[in-house]
Amino acid sequence: MDSYRYMGLRKQLVDLLSSKGIKDEKVLAAIGKVPRHAFIDTQFDQYAYQDMAFKIGAGQTISQPFTVAFQTELLNASRGMKVLEIGTGSGYQTSVLMELGLKVFSIERQRILYERVKILLPQLGYSPKLFFGDGFAGKSAFAPFDRILVTCGAPFVPQALLEQLKVGGALVIPVGEGEVQEMLRIERGQDGNTRTESFGEFKFVPMLPERSNDI
Numbered sequence: 001m002d003s004y005r006y007m008g009l010r011k012q013l014v015d016l017l018s019s020k021g022i023k024d025e026k027v028l029a030a031i032g033k034v035p036r037h038a039f040i041d042t043q044f045d046q047y048a049y050q051d052m053a054f055k056i057g058a059g060q061t062i063s064q065p066f067t068v069a070f071q072t073e074l075l076n077a078s079r080g081m082k083v084l085e086i087g088t089g090s091g092y093q094t095s096v097l098m099e100l101g102l103k104v105f106s107i108e109r110q111r112i113l114y115e116r117v118k119i120l121l122p123q124l125g126y127s128p129k130l131f132f133g134d135g136f137a138g139k140s141a142f143a144p145f146d147r148i149l150v151t152c153g154a155p156f157v158p159q160a161l162l163e164q165l166k167v168g169g170a171l172v173i174p175v176g177e178g179e180v181q182e183m184l185r186i187e188r189g190q191d192g193n194t195r196t197e198s199f200g201e202f203k204f205v206p207m208l209p210e211r212s213n214d215i
């Protein structure tokens, strides 16, 4: 359930993200709409609108709002575009993409997280296509994508993801084998070549191979 209290806290979060450098009004409006408290256990809901990542059980992490806003801004997607997300996790980033009017396909390798989000998101009014599987393989059956967003720290840029990008499309991916990753935006040009830009260091949970039934 949403409330005036949550709405007020959300407005403060949007103002904070704006002061931290997020400029895209559409991204800020989407963050202003998604009820982040619904992704967090009610006993911790005072943290829901703070700018922090949060472990919420079952190996699950909800990304820091600034990181979600930053990656979404880098994605620079327009309404109606097809977007593939790797790492559904809590489903929060997925919901932000849905608020932007995107056609979202999201893959999660942990079954329990996939099962949870499959129930939660429709309750919140969002209907992305959710998959249990390995993000390293992408989703060739639904390719090509206008945009691909990776929300876990990748040890390298998976070739399958590059191949599933439309010409003129872009992949936003944090890459690095250690604790810290470098945020990359890789565009696929008309000639099939790629152009890579770097946007600083971030910390993500690692992108792990193959699907897992672990808790």
Ligand code: SAH
Residues within 6 Å of the ligand: 060, 061, 062, 063, 068, 086, 087, 088, 089, 090, 091, 092, 093, 094, 107, 108, 109, 110, 113, 133, 134, 135, 136, 151, 152, 205, 206, 207, 208, 209, 210
């Ligand atoms: N977008 C999420 C972030 C979750 S953290 C959110 O807003 O909450 C990253 C997620 O990536 C974790 O749930 C983790 O299980 C998942 N992940 C890790 N390796 C993966 C892989 N190879 N394929 C798909 N998902 C993966």
